[in-house]
Amino acid sequence: MTELKRYTVWDAGTRWFHWINVFCVTVLAAVGLVILNAGDLGVHNAGKVTLKTVHAWVGYLFALNLLWRIVWGFWGNRYARWRSILPGGRGYFGALRRYAAAFFASRPEQYLGHNPIGRLSVTAILLFLTVQAITGLVLAGTDLFYPPIGHWIAQWVAASGVSPDSLVPYTPEMYDAAAYEVMRAYRKPVAVVHLYSFYILTVIVILHVAAVIITELREGGGIISAMFSGQKVISGIPVDKESGDSDISS
Template identity: 85%
Template structure:
């Protein structure tokens, strides 16, 4: 029987990002679904403004946390860095084929960091979340006149004689009709991308959670607990540990 060894894997920066992100995505999804179904739920304009304001403020935390993760990809430990996350590169596709074959065998390969399939999942989620962050910031500006573009949107749609800084959401008497219609036409494709990216992200997140559970059951190693403790307990030699790399290539 192989000896169990404890390895430090996820640093504090990664763990904080992960759990803040889980809370933000969950809260954004719940509030967003309420906004999406506000008409059926009988929510009036004042309620919509409140919900959208809450959604936007959570979105700011989400966007800043995502920006932190992007930066930490250059400064974190070796498992947090982009070279350990981005799919592709020398030997990646060979490792992907080998991992996939081993996963369905009686001897699955164990990784300290993200396995080759996990890299694909992580990058897909990061790209989708970045899309949500950018489109969400645009929508916060067009719906609520909030930063970073709300000031320019307010200047665009303010009716003659109305101070842009005084504009309020759902106050059509304060808007120039033609400018407001033009702004809504600009907003529409952004809102569509935001909505359908949410649906895709929801599916990817569900698949990600399912994959983590299945991998934990098949391979062990404490994948789930490692996001709390930062450590994995693995029997044998992980594929992405330097001595094992030497063994595989020899």
């Protein structure tokens, strides 16, 4: 009979980030798609402002949560730290080849933290999440005059005699037409990056979820449940087990 051992892997900070991120990305994607298709859906300007306001506020939570994860990469437990997440380092590419060969040979290797392919996936996700956060903050400033750059954008585009602090979206009579057109020209490439980064991120997330499910079925270990409990159940000796890793039950 195969002996199963339970290991504590994901700390609370990592698990909270994961599920808050899932919530934010889901809401942002849904609201963003409605905004993108607002014309076809018959949404008027007032509705667009409401949608963009919801999108922006959830975006702030998303950005703060991402910032937390970046910081936690220096302070979290061994599996949460950057050296266990980012690809590269001594022996990484050899481990990647061995993992892939073992996986396709139906002899999958088990890891407590991210396996070598998982590290590539998580790094790509974090990279595109960061792109979304940065471009989203810029768009919030140019669309709604929200922080962190909204104040300067409002000063730039406000018409003569109009207080920048009083600007609201979709009120062209309050804007200096020439300045507003120049601002929108600068904004356009940011919007394009935000949109296509979203599409790429969507594909990566779908592949990531599929990979997690396949890995769970092929390797076991409770990968999915571990993001709730923090614990993985492993049969045998994990490849990345270190002397300080002790099972808490067997």
